[in-house]
Amino acid sequence: MGDIDRPADPTLHDASAATVRIARRIAEVPDAEWDACARGESGSERPPNPFVSHAFLSALEDSGSATRDTGWLPQHLLFEDAQGRLLACMPCYLKGHSQGEYVFDHGWAEAYMRAGGDYYPKLQAAVPFSPVPGPRLLVRGETARIERQALLLEAGRTLTNELDVSSLHITFMSQDEWKLAGELGYLQRTDRQFHWHNAGYETFDDFLGALASRKRKTIRRERRAALDEDIEIEWITGRDITEAHWDAFFTFYMDTGARKWGRPYLTREAFSRLGESMAGELLLVMAKRGGDYIAGALNVIGADTLYGRYWGALESHDFLHFEVCYYQAIDYAIAHGLARVEAGAQGEHKLARGYLPTETYSAHYIADERLRRAVADFLAQERHAVAEDAALLAAESPYRRKPDESLSR
Structure with a gap:
């Protein structure tokens, strides 16, 4: 280091x-x-x-x-x-x-x-x-x-x-x-994420109606399976988020962080500080079974976008991750008239759930001319590969028609 x-x-x-x-x-x-x-x-x-x-x-x-x-x-x-x-x-x-x-x-x-x-x-x-x-x-x-x-x-x-x-x-x-x-x-780099776009849907069923029949049936089956063990979902926002909620969520966060990258980045105090200064811009989606919280996802609410940030669970249930992180986020965005859901980095599995590939951008200044030339050559090839991959993924879109045409008849 x-x-x-x-x-x-x-x-x-x-x-x-x-x-x-x-x-x-x-x-x-x-x-x-x-x-x-x-x-x-x-x-x-x-x-x-x-x-x-x-x-x-x-x-x-x-x-x-x-x-x-x-x-x-x-x-x-x-x-x-x-x-x-x-x-x-x-x-x-x-x-x-x-x-x-x-x-x-x-x-x-x-x-x-x-x-x-x-x-x-x-x-x-x-x-x-x-x-x-x-x-x-x-x-x-x-x-x-x-x-x-x-x-x-x-x-x-x-x-x-x-x-x-x-x-x-x-x-x-x-x-x-x-x-x-x-x-x-500056040297230019591209990558991709998967974002969901709201085409003026009034209900989750409106969104499902824009999908191919097979994808629509799969999502309905996953949502039923995720909650079939008497699991309940709560949306908690604003000043309704208490320190007890943060305690429960931090346990989920620590478990996921330890498995994914060894040491979670945020301290417990970070969540309390976010709750104090940004309460109105936070959404906790919490899953409860038998009166106890077993999983949750933290989202941040922007002007027109819901940003999915952290997820964790203490119990393993089929499709619960998809329900808490992706489908509940879409539900919330539709209910509150938000234009997009950005569900974090990577994840091609999001495509089948209505999240489409979206390009992301970064720029780099390399002081050493030799390294700068080598990185420039690499990035030229990488940008081409990212564009090709995005085109292939777009061809696998789950939508019957473009999302912005989904409500046209």
Whole structure:
């Protein structure tokens, strides 16, 4: 693991009109200032994508989940005017490993180290432990938007060079940001997730009606089987989520984390902090049998999207995972008029359940020219393979017609 405790000049650019500097903790930035950038052009009261909100990042950092001790040293980039007003920002971390990112660069690290280079530490512009697409170049309002995004990208390069680290990786960014980064010389990478799209359905049966008959029958059978042992489902939101609920859910989370990646990333305190600061943006889908909770999934509610994040269970029941994570999420999205469900990274099994392949984007600045050339060659081949794979998956769509035509007659 690389040394991430490297000092850096907190001011990267200083001019009479504006300054670019580093915040070593999100707590150094007033929440109203950060969220004004995270809201972007939306004009909404809260950031449309809750994962880049001050509250979410604070919960991760203040709970000890994303800190220097866990290999995530905050290096948030701030672009301020002469009066100290925040105009743009980018969540960024200095890292000594590649864990908790979901855009995998372990092969690059191994190749560079075999050639005698130090791949770690590196910079990661991301939301820790969250493979959720969304903005990474956060700009206040509409004024000079592209220019300020470009400035953040250039500042990221400058920080990489000043810290003398190998690279900067901006992961799960928006497509527009990705295109801009490519124009400015960043290497471009694509991958895919599986998202469900609401075509104006009024009921779950409306959604099923858009599917091929065989897929529709399979889902109905799975939903019946998941609940046939007197299992009940509860939706718990807002201030109805208590510490007892978090205790139960954390037990599920720890079990899944221990089996999947050895050490779960979030502390128990992180969930309490999320519950305190983001109660209205959280949905717990909990499964109960015999009066006891046996499984659950945590979802985050955005402006038009339900984001599935963590799942766990203490008992094994056929199709319960699909019910709690995928079908209940669709039910909730339909009931609340949400446009999409994003159910996390990977998972081709989601396709048969109505979740379609969706491209995701990341951009990479590699300081060493030799490594940069090698990675560029690899990414050109990978983008082609991802596009081919997506086309093959789209051909396996479970829908009788396109989702946006599903209610047309």
